Amino acid sequence: MLQFLIRRSIQGIPILFGVSIITFALVHLMPGGIVDSLVPPGAPPGLREEIERIYGLDRPLWEQYLLWLRQVLQGNFGISLVTGRPIAEELVAALLNSFKITLAAAVVGFSLGIAFGVLAALHSGRWPDKLFSLFSIAGVSVPPFWFAILLVTVFAFQLNWLPAQGMGPEGIPTSWTQWRHMILPIATLSMIPMGVVGRVVRAATLEVLSQEFVTALSAKGLQMDAIRRHVARNAAPTILAVMGLQFGHLIGGSILVETVFNWPGTGKLLNLAIFSGDIPVIQATVLLLSVIFVILNLGVDTAQALIDPRMRR
């Protein structure tokens, strides 16, 4: 098992390298670039070269990349061009805010998805199954940013039960004043994971139920509970893989929903950075979120291998 973990981690290194190169290249392909957003029009002729020298932009591209990579590995993401504050500080704060709603949305979406999926599989072809398949199609087809606006219209504007925007007091949510801000974003974000996980759970449960060992177990006289345990164990790896991927997409995809709710997370940070041309912030956010995504996938692989030894190839 340890061997598996080491091998997978080593396999992740070239991917992380590739991710860092693409992130770096992406931003340097941007028309204009850093200098143009820093140099005011009509500046004295020497200023442009001076700024290029300070930011190291006069050096060859590969040298710039290595310099940037070394700083990033030391946890130094540079300084925001707009606020002038260290990016690492702002990014960590935003990431924690994003985690508040994405983690909760993952828990809600996954539990509902598993519950509905199992229910649909056990009643396959009858009304709970049909109702759920309608529900899950709607869940994956609904544009999250539109669903968010609908929820705001109904619950914030017409019923006036919940706030339409903002996060409320900072810190780990413990009080109702903090939670009430989170309810609508969580409801929006949990729709897609619920639909996707539900469909996979339904399919996985049906497939396991149709296998011979289930019949054999009941022929052996095993209690229903024990059979369920076996079914769950056999369906788990597939479901885990999908949940890991979905959680990654939640983190990456919350940008649209954060924009609607004005939630101070990574999505909003990225959105602001794009429209103010704050290149170092864009670079840092994309890199950090992608690295989290890679690590998450490694975690899912490991969990799968723990459950099912056949996966430890």
Added chain:
Amino acid sequence: MNKSMILPADAAARAPAPPGRRRANRVLSRLRRDKTTVAAMAVFLLIVALAIFAPLVTGGEPYAGSALERLKPIGTPGHPLGTDELGRDMWTRLVYGARLSLISGAAPVLIALLLGGGLGVVAGYAGGRVNTLIMRTMDIFYAFPAVLLAIAVCAVMGPGLASTIIALGIVFIPSLVRVTETATTRIRSMDYIEAARCSGVNDLQIIVHQVAPNILGPVLVYAASLASLSIILAAGLSFLGLGMPPPNADWGQMLNSLRQAIYVQPWLAALPGMMIFITSACFNLMSDGLRAAMDVQDG
């Protein structure tokens, strides 16, 4: 995953039927009996038809507005679906919006289908080092969360229809490569491919006549479900202000500019999102129907 472990005899029994008119007919007749899929297809074709014949079914002026007729409710005489925040007719703008939204949703999938599908077939058919090279490169792109990558590429290229299409195309290519590669690898060592190779047919002909028709099922099913995602993401980019600049009407951008109107005309403001939802749901339902009709199993 356990499909690679089936025994040879079993594999022969489960092998995809040889391509031909008979199989296409069977799939079509199954599709015709599936009422949900037929309904989804009808709705989708209706939207496409409206988009194509936009000047005929509307007044033909999506940008003409009147300051006196701003935010009229649904059912106003002369404006069956009301007017937007600049007094422009909603029905006209929704129909014209379908053009841009459908193009920005479908084009990325088609690009990914061609490029990603091509790379996937090559990787699966060639195997070995070529396969490793292509698939490991795709792993890197796969390491970015989809929405994030799309937004980053779009931000770099600047707002516009071309950026949206290229950005989403880049996002979809790796997953289509994976699906195609899996499907190709699965049939690569089948007897009929072996037989074709023995009879001296060259690789290109084998790919065109033997491989392509047999992997088309799973790849198309996947592409249809990607199209549903593509419509949503394209609208999302537009919603963020990374799509076509105003006054062009596409659903995502209409939704964004009507956001403030939810306090005045909530149902009117919901219309563009409703269109995105319906179109996306149609693609998902068609994908499901196709999957059932073609007997495609998840890879």
